[in-house]
Amino acid sequence: MPSNINMVHQEIAKALRELNSYVYEELHACLENTLDMLLRKEIIRFGPDYTLRGKSLELRVGLVFEELGFDVSCPRRGMEDFVVRNLHGESGLPVVVEVKSKEKDANPKLDDLRQLDDYVFELSGERAIRLAGLTRQPPKKGGTTIRPFACWVDDSPPKHPTPHKGLFIFNGPWTQPFELRPKENWVGINAREFAEKRGFCLLSFQALLAWHAECLRKTDAKAEFWHQICTTVGVLKEP
Secondary structure (H helix, E strand, C coil), X not given: CHHHHHHHHHHHHHHHHHHCCCCHHHHHHHHHHHHHHHHHCCCCCCCCHHHCCHHHHHHHHHHHHHHCCCEEECCCCCCCCEEEXXXXXXXXXXXXEEEEECCCCCCCCHHHHHHHHHHHHHHCCHHHHHHHHHHCCCCEECCEECCCCCCCCCCCCCCCCCCCEEEEEEECCCXXXXXXXXXXXXXXXXXXXXXXXXXXXXXXXXXHHHHHHHXXXXXXXXXHHHHHHHHCCEECCCC
């Protein structure tokens, strides 16, 4: 352990010397990148899984998908946590992942899901469709101009240029071990209905870890896990 601590100090000091900046944002990004590197090299580690929140929870979730061979990217810094793709086997839609945690609450809030909805809306190109509907000539019916929500020239509805699936992962309450948390009914009715209307998949952090372990045990479990993410509307349970 002492050698690891020394290595942590050395790597952080080296990164800060090379950065040579007093700008807060640059220093913050430098420290985050250095800690991320140390984590991937297993020089530092996470705390107990049930206690993870914030950036550590996001990193842990991202590494779970990476360990299973999925492609994980962060195309828009400061927006969605990441986008996951399956580059082998059944592709499905790109999956927009939003990770949240609560200290005392066992249920995610509706506002948390609305944030995911915004990201899926933007990445799916729906905003472009709506803007196009405002600028294109709408169809006419019986001499009356119709101006629907999104207008199109022919009778077929517009399609999203880049459709994405929404995946919401929740850890809470992070003060409580997994075995003391409910496995059923951890999503409130309003949040569940909101997610179902938008085709979102909801996954508790402990269920994600259970699927991770299942995929490491069984060679065909990874394909099933991805299929479940892509097709589940509402709560995805443990395997």
